[in-house]
Amino acid sequence: MKKIGFLVSILIFIICFSIIGQAQTIDIEVNVGFDGKIKLGGMNPIKIILDAKENELVGDLKIYVGERIYTHPINLKSNTKKEYMFSIPVLKENEKLEVNIEKDGQVIENKTITLKILPKNTVFIGVLSDTPENYYGIKEMHKGLFHDKNIEVIKLNEEMSYTVKELENLNILILDNFYTNNLSNESEEILKKWIANGNILLIGDGKYAYKNLTGFLKGIEEKKNIGDGWVIPVKGNAFINMINKNITPFGINKILNNDNLDKRINASKNLYGAADYLLTPNYKTVCFLFSFLIIYILLLGIFMYFGKKKWLFSSIIMIACIVFYGFSFIGNLDKLKAVSAAVKIYHHGLDCYKFTSIYPDKEDNIRLQFVNGHFIDVLNGTDYVLDPVDKKVDYIIKKDEIDTNEPYSLYREETQCIKTHNIMAYIDNDTFKGEIINPIADKMYNCFLLVGDTVIPLGDLDGKEKKRINYKLDHSLRNLGDYNYLEKIYETAELDDYERQMFEYYFYNIDAFSYTNHLIGFSKGLEKVNVKDGKGNIKEIACNVFDLNMNYKENVYIPCEIIKPITDFEENEDKREFILEDGKEVKVYYAIPKNIYVKAIKLYTKVDGGRIDLEIYNQEENIWEELTSEKLKQEAVTKYISKGPLMIKIKGEGRMMLPQIEIKGNKREAGGGNV
Secondary structure (H helix, E strand, O other): OHHHHHHHHHHHHHHHHHHHHHHHHHHHEEEEEEEOOEEEOOEEEEEEEEEOOOOOEEEEEEEEEEEEEEEEEEEOOOEEEEEEEEEOOOOOOOOEEEEEEEEEEEEEEEEEEEOOOEEOOOEEEEEEOHHHHHHHHHHHHHHHHHOOOEEEEOOOOOOOOOOOOHHHHOOOEEEEEOHHHHHHHHHHHHHHHHHHHOOOOOOOEOOOHHHHOHHHHHHOOOOEEEEOEEEEOOOOOOOOHHHHHHHHHHHHHHHHHHOOOOHHHHHHHHHHHHHHHHHOOOOHHHHHHHHHHHHHHHHHHHHOOOOOOOHHHHHHHHHHHHHHHHHHHOOOOOOEEEEEEEEEEEEOOEEEEEEEEEEOOOOOOEEEOOOOOOOEEEEEOOOOEEEEEOOOOEEHHHHHHHOOOOOEEEEEEEOOOOOOOOOEEEEEEOOOEEEEEEEOOOEEEEEEEEEEEEEEEEEEOOOOOOEEEEEOOOOOOOOOHHHHHHHHHHHHOOOOOOHHHHHHHHHOOOOOOOOEEEEEEEEEEEEEEEOEEEEEEEEEEEEEEEEEEEEEOOOOEEEEOOOOEOOOOOOOOOOOEEEEEEEEEEEEEOOOOEEEEEEEEEEEOOOEEEEEEOOOOOOOOOHHHHHHHHHHHHHHHHOOOOOOEEEEEEEEEEEEEOOOEEEEEEOOOOOOOOO
């Protein structure tokens, strides 16, 4: 017995020593966030470098951030080094990042990182430069929109190896003393998509212009409009003034309000009904089965009439069985039973937000691999493996616990840098005119236009169908609170319950456009995915949102509500109205398009009870003044919009509709603009 115990002890010692020896020959290097800093609420890059050194390394790389676990398989030969890129959200303060190397369920190496998570009101200014220290002084900028903000200057890596979602953490990007033509084609496309969303790229046009103005920036001599954003050459050190003067509505919203990824995830569960609706039989299937039932009854009647022919009865039964089992077989051809409800934003590219229900199979585990997907989140289920690198999700099915009636749920976001259709229209004497096209191949149902405070019903549009519109704006949405605003759209466009669910999700959680001028329609289709044994399809219902590009004539008229008011009133859950308590105040910002010479601004609002006072910010004298109609006319309005967005302060007590503006003026040739 002593010999056996001695041998067992030696064996245990050898196993433990081999594990320890392996752990000691693995190096883990972790680079987190932007220059080591994390943006709370956004997608952050995580780069992990593994060095296998003496031993081969086969196992799993696991990342733990709060309650989320990310897993990616690794297979490294000895004396090799490999880099892994993750893009993950940090949604809570004081979270830690834990990186494990695991083999057969055992941790063989571990590294824990305390994250430097910056406050919610932090403004990120990215610097792409060989001498980024020249711009660290911008941290002391506390003018205009930045007066109460924590500002961080972020040194970006020279490869610009970021996704669009990661770049959206940046409020401003400065490029100076940098060879732009060194960027890859993919990085260029991602940067252009970031600008087109409504962001600002400032380029040094001085000493290092020969380096900066290369690649896709070659030939730019004055500020250039790309989508909703700007590329602006800057001489000297006028960067701060250029930021305040050219900030876009999208840029203002990013400064005043944080990314609401956590809110989008939680609210996506409200799309369950819209997705599950796809599992109900469609109209054509019901009609076919009903017709088959009638034929079956008729055949039985014939048999009863010609009862002596026994072969007829057998034939009828055989035909019925073939049809029944044929339908059952076709219904089970797909290796996957899954449905999605999606909101798709066609805005200088494609941004998708999807809720997916997956119904488990009693026989086997579920594996899904998506073609696209910058972010995947598992909403329920405990036994799963989520691999964001390969865009895969594995659900581990326990046969004794499985409930095939309860689906697993995923939330996904993806961005594609694709060319989108340019739908042009214009407004003439309060009449909307233009040729509207359904840009996608699928038929869209219950389509409508949102043009400021007017909703224009279009009905169904076949794929690529065009329709000419000549519609007198009725301003039926003006001064309506959230509930009445949504109900008016639902009634006018004749949306069903599921279409209402998707539009409401878009309205409260996604709509961050610079302007309210869109074509919206609903479609059904299939999303192709990889499953465990090959290819599969996810049935999908989508709310599609397209830009309308307004081509203004010499005399410009921008109807009420096309230019969105932006506020930082965090206590307010509604988008179009708020209740102001005594002693509190709300600031509202309006970004006027730079290609318009403003002659007059008209403000619309409604107060229900209480007393409300309005003030306007004089940008030339840096003081707040009482707002009067005279100050919004041509003779005086310039001093309130010359150096930045129009700013209005609301004081008092009571319930109020968020003030909306209407603009009249002339078109400017210089600059750009996207309204």
